[in-house]
Amino acid sequence: MQLSREALLRAYRQMKVIREFEERLHVEIMTGEIAGFTHLYSGQEAVAVGVCEHLDNADKIISTHRGHGHCLAKGCDVNGMMKEIWGSREGLCKGKGGSMHIADIDQGMLGANGIVGAGAPIAVGAALSAKIDGQGKVAITFSGDGACNQGTTFEAMNLAVVTQAPCVFVFENNHYSEHTGVDYAVGTAQDIASRAEAFGMKVWRADGTDFFAVHETMREVLAHVRAGNGPAAVEFDTERFFGHFEGDPQRYRGEGELDRIRETRDCLKKFRASVTGAGLLGDAELDAVDAEVLGQIEAAVEAARAAERPTAEDVLADVYIAY
């Protein structure tokens, strides 16, 4: 289905925000200003945006340790996220969570998660809640090619099938779980979707570096799930442009691999080529988006640097609602 100019510009902008957010963090982390573990989403933007463009705030998603892209695509505030990553008390989680635990329940973003495989069962619960409410809403869990090996993921898929929960299992296969290749760790060599299929749900597969493939696939998937046909799964083949975490020497990569995937598998480059080639958008308007996004990220970093720091008293807050 042909997207409107507005929808195309919005999708491009969303992907660009994620890309520049991550590229900037990559630089900032090296200065030592940002604490903790940070896992960057660069390279996978088309998946987060191609999925989340179909959702509203009443649809829920649950993310992973590599969560910035999912958060941004689902509508989390750029400044609030940047402040959280900087550990400010003005951050989305008041500096308590940091990069791995960004959440915004009002946006239907049920949290990035530091425990690999924790998200899938939680998504099933959110989907069962949507089923009770009967408004055609869904819950989506993002999992990697590593997370798909957790028992929790298997249990969640079966539970979703037997309860006919409106849950979508999105598998982002970026070929690596930490330092291990998907060929080794996933017994059904390079094929995660077939596992989901074996649990009894309908599955799709698409190129996760092609926004249009993701977006179109998700249209079908969500029509299926929103119509009450139970859960579904999608495997997107994608790439991560940085290391597993910031500081990873990536010796497991092949010769020239990073250059090659940045050259041929970059979802932003592919999007631009496609829309300009088809005469849908011009380079100038895309360049204008680029410039605007860079300004927005710069402003977010400045705001994060200037934001209020937490204090010792804050440690004790928010363990309980009342105690």
Added chain:
Amino acid sequence: MSKMMYRDAVLSTIAEEMENDPSVVVLGEDVVGGMGTPGGPEAIGGIWSTSTGLFGKFGKDRVIDTPISESAIIGAAAGLALAGKRPIAELMFADFIGVSLDQIWNQIGKFRYMFGGKTRCPAVIRMAYGAGYNAAAQHSQSVHQILTGMPGLKVVMPSTPADVKGLLRTAIRDDDPVIFLEHKALYGVSGEVPDDPGFTIPFGHARLSRAGQDVTIVSSGLLLGFCEVVADKLAAEGIGCDVVDLRTTSPLDEETILDSVEVTGRLVVVDEAPPRCGLAADICALVAGKAFASLKAPPQAVTPPHTPIPFARELESAYLPSVDKIEAAVRKVLAWR
């Protein structure tokens, strides 16, 4: 003696035990690293460098790189152990016991008792624990409090490279299941380690790392070093501290603690785990129950508060026990009445 880092003491001990005993097997996520990648096996080992080179030396049947499946890793360790092997399973972060807890708690920890003493389950479960890296609530925890409460498990928390060597050897050779807790902040710390291949440290024997007559400070792991700093500072003022390094929290060396408190009459317990139902409370209760007459001041616990571990630098450092907090507690018991 040789100087080596804590992490190298882990690695060299595993390698030596694998050399000596063909039934010793290693398994865990990225213990080989690079499997199924263009870089190939061992392109990068595990993130703590505690299994580097084992795959090349001992091969894929004894060095098993696993998918991300903690429940199956620990369960497989249980099965390997019941079937006569000596598995050393690695959890990348101690926090991941959550995923595998049934296998640790209801299986490995209970086999011997439930089966009327008929089984052996010589599994070692190693894991990196502890805060200090702003890794937030799910990658920073100290879990000995939970695991020490589980009958059937032995729990070890070395604070020096030499103790790693002696205690890990004992752990691998022990016929019971052993939880071996390695503090992340200690991996890079160097110390003298005995070269004697017969060097072992028995479980349940605490180490007196500083000796004094005025206060007993009990700790383990990373915080032991903080207690030593406090003891050395107070020594310059003429105040003597016994610093007791527990080494193992299960079994617990009650005798060393009680003997010390009987002399000093003052107790400070320093622990990185949360305060409720924890190690510090346990030791304070032990002393209150068995050395009440010796006490000159109420025992003090220095622990984090009853909260998850926060992310931001300011929050994490406010959360954690520090040299200053330990010193304040010691001065408090000294100033009592």
